[in-house]
Amino acid sequence: xxxxxxxxxxxxxxxxxxxxxxxxxxxxxxxxxxxxxxxxxxxxxxxxxxxxxxxxxxxxxxxxxxxxxxxxxxxxxxxxxxxxxxxxxxxxxxxxxxxxxxxxxxxxxxxxxxxxxxxxxxxxxxxxxxxxxxxxxxxxxxxxxxxxxxxxxxxxxxxxxxxxxxxxxxxxxxxxxxxxxxxxxx
Numbered sequence: 001x002x003x004x005x006x007x008x009x010x011x012x013x014x015x016x017x018x019x020x021x022x023x024x025x026x027x028x029x030x031x032x033x034x035x036x037x038x039x040x041x042x043x044x045x046x047x048x049x050x051x052x053x054x055x056x057x058x059x060x061x062x063x064x065x066x067x068x069x070x071x072x073x074x075x076x077x078x079x080x081x082x083x084x085x086x087x088x089x090x091x092x093x094x095x096x097x098x099x100x101x102x103x104x105x106x107x108x109x110x111x112x113x114x115x116x117x118x119x120x121x122x123x124x125x126x127x128x129x130x131x132x133x134x135x136x137x138x139x140x141x142x143x144x145x146x147x148x149x150x151x152x153x154x155x156x157x158x159x160x161x162x163x164x165x166x167x168x169x170x171x172x173x174x175x176x177x178x179x180x181x182x183x184x185x186x
Contacts, residue, residue, distance in 0.1 A: 008183065022117050034113070036080065040073045044082050047098035055087050055093040079106030103179055112175045118163050118170065125160055129153065 031041030046062045047054060060070050066143030072112070074096055077083035082105055086095040099105045135141055155156045172178060 020045075024049070031082075034109070036076070037073070039065065040076050041067075043070075043073050044077055044098055047096065048100055049076075049085055050098070053088075053090070053095035053097040055090055055095060057093065059096070080112055081105070107173055107176065107179075109172050114166060114170045114173075118167050121159065122163050125156055125163070129156055129160070132156070 024042055027048065028038045028041030031044065032038045036044075040044055043059060043063055046059070047151040056067065056074065059074070060067065063070065063073075065073065074085075077098070078096075080087060081099065083096055083098050086097055089095060092149065099108065106137075132149055132153050136146055136153065141149070
């Protein structure tokens with residue numbers, strides 16, 4: 001990643017900076033696969049390699065993004081638990097840091113995304129199954145409609161069992177059960 005300068009000639013990247021750039025690009029591509037904006041992934045990569053917390057202004061210098069886009073990117077990373085806002089400040093400016101433990105980042109990122117899926121789908125399933133069941137039991141429901149509703153109910157009950165399993169998976173993921181001693185889950 002080249003740093004933005006104010007009209008000055010950019011100095012060539014060191015080998016370390018070029019190598020970091022490859023990893024930052026890979027992180028951005030990987031996060032893009034999971035629905036995170038590519039530039040947000042780049043920002044995570046930049047923050048990952050920083051040796052100290054960063055202000056929004058420092059991030060803007062690295063990313064050459066508008067302040068509003070930068071704020072949105074940082075909020076997105078915080079919501080995904082890929083970054084955090086620190087309690088201390090640097091000259092009245094907020095400081096942010098990336099989660100650099102990949103086990104913890106994976107744990108937080110996927111648990112958050114999967115929990116959102118579970119909540120959305122369980123909300124829909126919980127809202128649809130009772131009236132569908134009532135339609136099946138109503139005396140004035142035609143046999144053809146009852147048969148179609150039963151088929152739908154069977155599919156939805158299968159979905160419920162999947163989301164019950166997925167909830168247990170998320171609970172285990174959050175507890176660190178899958179890390180098998182590879183990560184100090186604090």
